[in-house]
Amino acid sequence: MANADGRRYFGVARVIRELTAAKNALKTVLAKRGKIERVGLPTADPIRKQVRELDATGALREVRELDATGALRDTENALRDFISAVLSDRLGPDWINRCGVTPDRVQIWTERKATESGRFEATRAVEERLIYYADFYDLKTILRKNWSGPFTEGLGEWKTMEVWFGELERMRDPDAHRRELLPHQKYLVVGIAGEIRTRLVRYRSKRETAADCFPRIESVRDSLGNIWTPAEPGAGTHAVNTEAILRPGDQVDFVITARDPEDAPLEYASFTRGGIEWSKGIIEWSKASTLSYTFTDRDIAAIAKVDILIRSNRQYHAAATWDDLVTFYYQVLPPRRA
Secondary structure, three states, X not given: OEOOOOXXXXXXXXXXXXXXXXXXXXXXXXXXXXXXXXXXXXXXXXXXXXXXXXXXXXXXXXXXXXXXXXXXXXXXXXXXXXXXXXXXXXXXXXXXXXXXXXXXXXXXXXXXXHHHHHHOOOOOXXXXXXXXXXXXXXXHHXXXXXXXOHHHHHHOOHHHHHHHHHHHHHHHHHHHOXXXXXXXXXXXXXXXXXXXXXXXXXXXXXXXXXXXXXXXXEEEEXXXXXXXXXXXXXXXXXXXXXXXXXXXXXXXXXXXXXXXXXXOOEEEEEEEOOOHHHHHOOOOOEOOOEEEEEOOXXXXXXXXXXXXXXXXXXXXXXXXXXXXXXXXEEEEOOOOOO
């Protein structure tokens, strides 16, 4: 057999010879199998028993427990907060109209907010910030048109983020239409979302603590409709004045979103002057990111505060025993007279 240039090619002949030799060797082994077993050499059956069976049940359970929907939601909200903080500082209070999207898109957001306000008029638990009614591709447009300064410092190169945003947007569509994502798609969503949030937390941690190794609270929302985020205008550094008037026996729930830059597990706690923990001088930690507090007579004050704390499972923390804290202020009046 010859190549195009006329030279002989011996590759095929060599392969045939090797296959023939392997075939003959296999025949010899099979013919002597009885002798092999008698001298104590391992056969296929005991070797097979040594191979660990794949725990398919555990793998499937792990996939089911992946919260791709929650990862998408938390990442979108973290981006909304970051955009709001950066552009309100750069462009002023009217930044929504100068952020790079068309007036038609802003009008759609406004209509969505009005619809939501009508649905929850009784409880008033409505998100007031217009950016929270933007679609994911709106966020992508805003970032692309304003990609400089803190956006670059916090998130890195736009080319990389553009690819990641594209993947999240692609995966978000079937998720939004209640179509179940495949296992590898869930891993992709959780991985990309985690990397984006970790970059944002590292950026905030480094700016606030001169280091990037401490977890940060991304948002806290109470059941009365009050919310704290790093982007909340006028909220102070880590505090929210709710102006809510409560009485002993009233219960307030808190939903916390936080992340550790090293992806370590987090613990959560609420701490109040009227709580039992105050008198004991201890903090009771929980692995649940949803907390509840029922006000008592000990909380009665013109200014009653509830501290929301987080910490990692490491030995060191940003403060003495915790890593980040947000305070909610309420007014607690005495019980009504019978």
